[in-house]
Every structure is written in structure tokens, then in C-alpha cells.
Amino acid sequence: MEKYSLNEEALKFFSHFEKSVDDRIVFTNADLVEKFKQSTFHHKDFESYIPTAINKAIWYAVKRNGNWDMKRGVYQKRRESSPNKETIAPEFETKINTPIRNKTTPCFTFNREDYIRHLSKNLFEVLMLKKEIRDDFLRKYHLSAKGVGDDLYFLTESYFRQKGLFRGKHSMSDYITLNAKKAIESGNISKNLIYEHMIPKNIYIKQISEITLAGELTDDFIYNLLIKYYFVCTVTKEEDDKLPSIKMDDDWDGINPFYRYKKAGIEFFPNKKIQF
Known part of the structure; x- marks a missing residue:
């Protein structure tokens, strides 16, 4: 059975997800976790990890991505990295x-x-x-x-x-x-x-x-x-x-x-x- 790295799949998800995100929208960690769970990057074996594993992986993915501001559990995409300026x-x-x-x-x-x-x-x-x-x-x-x-x-x-x-x-x-x-x-x-x-x-x-x-x-x-x-x-x-x-x-x-x-x-x- 193919093995997946939670941290790497979370990073892939985030890099894909941010392409369609308006930089005026604010997300909590819980919002992003739910989005990740609904994506193709989430695999059922991740559910066997400790309860906080996905939350931590999302936080780490946001940090590694480098295009977002993170303050007290609230994340927002920096304006200069937004593809949706036409809005x-x-x-x-x-x-x-x-x-x-x-x-x-x-x-x-x-x-x-x-x-x-x-x-x-x-x-x-x-x-x-x-x-x-x-x-x-x-x-x-x-x-x-x-x-x-x-x-x-x-x-x-x-x-x-x-x-x-x-x-x-x-x-x-x-x-x-x-x-x-x-x-x-x-x-x-x-x-x-x-x-x-x-x-x-x-x-x-x-x-x-x-x-x-x-x-x-x-x-x-x-x-x-x-x-x-x-x-x-x-x-x-x-x-x-x-x-x-x-x-x-x-x-x-x-x-x-x-x-x-x-x-x-x-x-x-x-x-x-x-x-x-």
C-alpha cells in the first residue's frame, strides 16, 4: 500500500488551494483543516494519527508556504501573492x-x-x-x-x-x-x-x-x-x-x-x- 507523508500532502494541498483564494478572506486553522479533509490530498490513513496531527500539519504547511500572514490562529493571504486582483x-x-x-x-x-x-x-x-x-x-x-x-x-x-x-x-x-x-x-x-x-x-x-x-x-x-x-x-x-x-x-x-x-x-x- 502506498505510503503518504501528512506534512507533504498538507503542503501540496495548500499550494494548490491558495491559487483560488481571495486575499481578503480570513481563515482559521479549523477552516483549513476542513478544506484539506475534503480534498484529494487527504488520505484515510491520516485519520489513524493522533487527533491534533492534521491541525499541526496545516499550520506547518502555512508556515512553509511563506505566502500567508499567521496571527493567533487566523491566516490571511498576503496581497502581493494573490491571483484574484480582478475582484x-x-x-x-x-x-x-x-x-x-x-x-x-x-x-x-x-x-x-x-x-x-x-x-x-x-x-x-x-x-x-x-x-x-x-x-x-x-x-x-x-x-x-x-x-x-x-x-x-x-x-x-x-x-x-x-x-x-x-x-x-x-x-x-x-x-x-x-x-x-x-x-x-x-x-x-x-x-x-x-x-x-x-x-x-x-x-x-x-x-x-x-x-x-x-x-x-x-x-x-x-x-x-x-x-x-x-x-x-x-x-x-x-x-x-x-x-x-x-x-x-x-x-x-x-x-x-x-x-x-x-x-x-x-x-x-x-x-x-x-x-x-
């Missing part, structure tokens, strides 16, 4: 990492990990309190997608205000479209712009609510969902109308947060300089 508007190609300077969006380096940790820790504390609400009807509302979504928004605003960075709702979005940027510069904001969740928030908030009611919620569980899925884009009303509002199509891979935008042909770019 970004060409006119912003040379200044994609330059924050927009206008009356609404501040110029600053935004640490996404610190931001998501803030949201996760505080949302966990809030949900633990909500879980103790005695009235079933009231508890159900506060643990609904609407109730938890409101908490998430106000925690987001709280973070920006504490950092002295709040310049209105649309200064908090991770990304922005060209048309939305023009609307902000013209002062035509309230009626024409949408603070749009790039993955409909009910998809991951439902998971958070269910785990809360089951008594199994942790702040790490919240963090792992938000770091993958909690991205917001400022779009125009016309652009928002092109997007399905409450679901992802069946062919979504469960990972790419920009799937709806790419499928709808909506181009966007960072609304702030992000540090992962």
Missing part, C-alpha cells in the same frame, strides 16, 4: 490600503482582531444576562436575530466611540462602494446609503442564539463566527436591491464573505486601513 475595482488597485479621507470616514489603522475580541467578550456577557430572563416571550425576543443584531450594532458603535473614531454609521463599515463614496462626498447620505452585512447576519446570529439557549456559549465561539462572517459594506440603495437580503445561494462555500457581492458584480474597497 477589486482597477482604479483602486494601487491605493487599496489607503484609507478614504472625507468628512465621514477617519484616517486610522484599524485592528480587526482587537475589534472582534471586544465584540465577542461583551456580547457574551450580554447574552449570559439575557439567558436568565424569566419571561419566555421577552427572552425569546432578546435572543432573536433582531435582538442580538441590535446588541452587535450598539457594541460596534461603542467600540468606535471609545476609540474616538466614530464619524457616523458609515464610518464603521469595513468596505464601501465607489457609488457610496460619491454619495458621502456629495452629502447625500440618509436616504441613499445602506449599512449592509456582507453575509446576512441572521445566518450566524441564529447559531449564537441556539448555542446560548443550549447553555454552551463561549466568547471564543462568538469570536470564531464574527472573525469569519462579520463584515459590513456601505452601499447605495440601488446596489442593495441587487443583493438577496436574508440568505446565501446554495452554491456558497460557507466561507467567502464576499460571495454575494462578486456574484452581483458589485465592486468595493476598504473603508479604513485594516490591521489584522
Whole structure:
């Protein structure tokens, strides 16, 4: 029977996998392990190894590959090694990492990990309190997608205000479209712009609510969902109308947060300089 090296197969997988990866997508080790297990590079004899063997092999493959940034279990492909630059508007190609300077969006380096940790820790504390609400009807509302979504928004605003960075709702979005940027510069904001969740928030908030009611919620569980899925884009009303509002199509891979935008042909770019 042919023998396979787990480390070498993991490296082969990663070299093949990264060719189709958008450099704006963030992966956890668990995401990559699952992708590896679904690939042709995974062999059934690997399942007889110790439980952490594949996790370690993936980590080692990422390190050996050299094209990715690795920080606290979160991996992201470096921009200069990405083959998918066509997903970004060409006119912003040379200044994609330059924050927009206008009356609404501040110029600053935004640490996404610190931001998501803030949201996760505080949302966990809030949900633990909500879980103790005695009235079933009231508890159900506060643990609904609407109730938890409101908490998430106000925690987001709280973070920006504490950092002295709040310049209105649309200064908090991770990304922005060209048309939305023009609307902000013209002062035509309230009626024409949408603070749009790039993955409909009910998809991951439902998971958070269910785990809360089951008594199994942790702040790490919240963090792992938000770091993958909690991205917001400022779009125009016309652009928002092109997007399905409450679901992802069946062919979504469960990972790419920009799937709806790419499928709808909506181009966007960072609304702030992000540090992962």
C-alpha cells in the first residue's frame, strides 16, 4: 500500500488551494483543516494519527508556504501573492490600503482582531444576562436575530466611540462602494446609503442564539463566527436591491464573505486601513 507523508500532502494541498483564494478572506486553522479533509490530498490513513496531527500539519504547511500572514490562529493571504486582483475595482488597485479621507470616514489603522475580541467578550456577557430572563416571550425576543443584531450594532458603535473614531454609521463599515463614496462626498447620505452585512447576519446570529439557549456559549465561539462572517459594506440603495437580503445561494462555500457581492458584480474597497 502506498505510503503518504501528512506534512507533504498538507503542503501540496495548500499550494494548490491558495491559487483560488481571495486575499481578503480570513481563515482559521479549523477552516483549513476542513478544506484539506475534503480534498484529494487527504488520505484515510491520516485519520489513524493522533487527533491534533492534521491541525499541526496545516499550520506547518502555512508556515512553509511563506505566502500567508499567521496571527493567533487566523491566516490571511498576503496581497502581493494573490491571483484574484480582478475582484477589486482597477482604479483602486494601487491605493487599496489607503484609507478614504472625507468628512465621514477617519484616517486610522484599524485592528480587526482587537475589534472582534471586544465584540465577542461583551456580547457574551450580554447574552449570559439575557439567558436568565424569566419571561419566555421577552427572552425569546432578546435572543432573536433582531435582538442580538441590535446588541452587535450598539457594541460596534461603542467600540468606535471609545476609540474616538466614530464619524457616523458609515464610518464603521469595513468596505464601501465607489457609488457610496460619491454619495458621502456629495452629502447625500440618509436616504441613499445602506449599512449592509456582507453575509446576512441572521445566518450566524441564529447559531449564537441556539448555542446560548443550549447553555454552551463561549466568547471564543462568538469570536470564531464574527472573525469569519462579520463584515459590513456601505452601499447605495440601488446596489442593495441587487443583493438577496436574508440568505446565501446554495452554491456558497460557507466561507467567502464576499460571495454575494462578486456574484452581483458589485465592486468595493476598504473603508479604513485594516490591521489584522
